Amino acid sequence: MRYFTPDLFARYNSADEAVADEADAEWEAALAAYRAHLDAVRGELPPPVRELAELCLHDAELLGDRPADPSVAVVMLSQQGSFVVLVYSLWEQVREQPAPPDWPFSKQRTHWLYDELDIARGAEGRFLHRVLLSDGRALEIPFRSVILRRIPAPQSGVPVRQSA
Amino acid sequence: MAKKPKPVPPPEVSPPPEIHEATLGDDGAVVRGGLITQVEAVARRQAGLDVVVCGANLTANRRLARDIEQAAGGSYVLHPPHPTAGTYSLPHYQPDPRPPNGHTFYETPNRKAF
Numbered sequence: 203m204r205y206f207t208p209d210l211f212a213r214y215n216s217a218d219e220a221v222a223d224e225a226d227a228e229w230e231a232a233l234a235a236y237r238a239h240l241d242a243v244r245g246e247l248p249p250p251v252r253e254l255a256e257l258c259l260h261d262a263e264l265l266g267d268r269p270a271d272p273s274v275a276v277v278m279l280s281q282q283g284s285f286v287v288l289v290y291s292l293w294e295q296v297r298e299q300p301a302p303p304d305w306p307f308s309k310q311r312t313h314w315l316y317d318e319l320d321i322a323r324g325a326e327g328r329f330l331h332r333v334l335l336s337d338g339r340a341l342e343i344p345f346r347s348v349i350l351r352r353i354p355a356p357q358s359g360v361p362v363r364q365s366a
Numbered sequence: 367m368a369k370k371p372k373p374v375p376p377p378e379v380s381p382p383p384e385i386h387e388a389t390l391g392d393d394g395a396v397v398r399g400g401l402i403t404q405v406e407a408v409a410r411r412q413a414g415l416d417v418v419v420c421g422a423n424l425t426a427n428r429r430l431a432r433d434i435e436q437a438a439g440g441s442y443v444l445h446p447p448h449p450t451a452g453t454y455s456l457p458h459y460q461p462d463p464r465p466p467n468g469h470t471f472y473e474t475p476n477r478k479a480f
Contacts (some may be wrong), residue, residue: 215444216455219425226424226457229446236449258450261464266452274379307443308463316448336443350472 203332203340205232205239206316211334215306224307236318241345243321250348254288255319257350261285264312264335265298275343279314285353290345293328301338309337383421383430388471390416391480394452396471398479406436407470411438414467418456428457432473435459439466447477454480463465 210232213225240255247255275296279286301309315334321361322328322344330342383405387399396418402410407417410464411434419431428444435442443462456477458469471477 206446211446214403214446219429222428223425226446226474233447233449238448256450258452260445260448260451261460276450308441313464315445317450 203316203318203334204320205236205318206334208305208334208338208340211315212302212304212306240319241295243319246321247319247329248347250350251319253350254331254348257316259286259314262314264314269340275345277343280355283355285355287349287351287353289332289349291327291347291353292341292344293322293346294344297342299340299342305338307336307338310335312339370447380422380426383402383419383427384421385430386420386479388469388479390414391443392452392455394447394455396454396456396479404430404437406445407434408437411435411468412466412468414465416468419469419470419472420479421473422475423471426475429470431459431470435461435470438470 207267210225210228213221214229216222216225217219244252259279259281262279265280265285267275267276267277272295273292275290277288297327311334314334317334318332320330320332322330327346331345333341333343385402387402387410389397389399391397398418398420402417410417413441417434419427419434421427424450432442439461440464442459444459446457454477454478455469456473457474460469471479
């Protein structure tokens with residue numbers, strides 16, 4: 203993460219009021235810097251990547267992020283009565299930064315906190331999607347293209363078939 | 367003749383924060399509803415609904431919002447405004463982990479409820 207770092211998130215949550223106040227100001231600066239960054243690169247983003255940059259997945263529950271193939275990453279999320287599926291065509295493997303050792307928040311029911319869209323410099327058509335998860339992990343997804351799909355969740359769930 | 371010392375103005379004291387019912391509006395806006403007590407705010411949060419703490423003092427707002435969320439559920443996390451939730455989004459406490467649903471929002475010097 204370049205803007206919404208795990209460290210800044212943790213300081214924003216500090217019980218020390220002075221630390222939290224300072225983090226509030228830093229977060230506002232990070233928001234402004236990230237918006238300026240997006241404005242600067244928006245013209246270079248193809249429509250699906252632009253859509254990804256504008257998509258709000260905050261609080262969506264992570265259902266799975268296992269790579270299906272070394273060149274593909276699939277992220278599945280549940281958000282407000284629908285499933286969101288992101289399929290990335292990769293130019294490098296997904297990098298995962300582990301949670302800081304003193305990460306104080308729950309690691310149950312991992313959900314999406316903040317994400318950042320970037321362009322990989324020096325290579326046309328290569329993008330980076332960085333995601334901070336609620337369990338403290340940060341993912342960096344190096345991708346060329348992405349497909350976004352939102353699927354309504356069944357109202358009453360799916361019956362589980364009993365095995366014989 | 368010695369000059370009379372100028373009276374020192376008393377330090378500015380901002381009024382205590384207020385708690386309101388809240389709903390979500392467009393572009394991340396938090397729309398404040400009726401004024402409620404802290405006890406009512408805790409009950410509303412336990413029902414999975416939103417509340418917002420309004421006032422001029424960031425530290426006091428955050429502290430009160432935290433007290434409400436803690437009383438409502440115990441463990442909590444504070445989420446700063448997120449870039450894609452809308453221009454007017456507010457920081458908020460929520461259970462950690464979820465459920466129940468809902469948020470305890472609070473105002474900052476830069477971000478206000480409507």
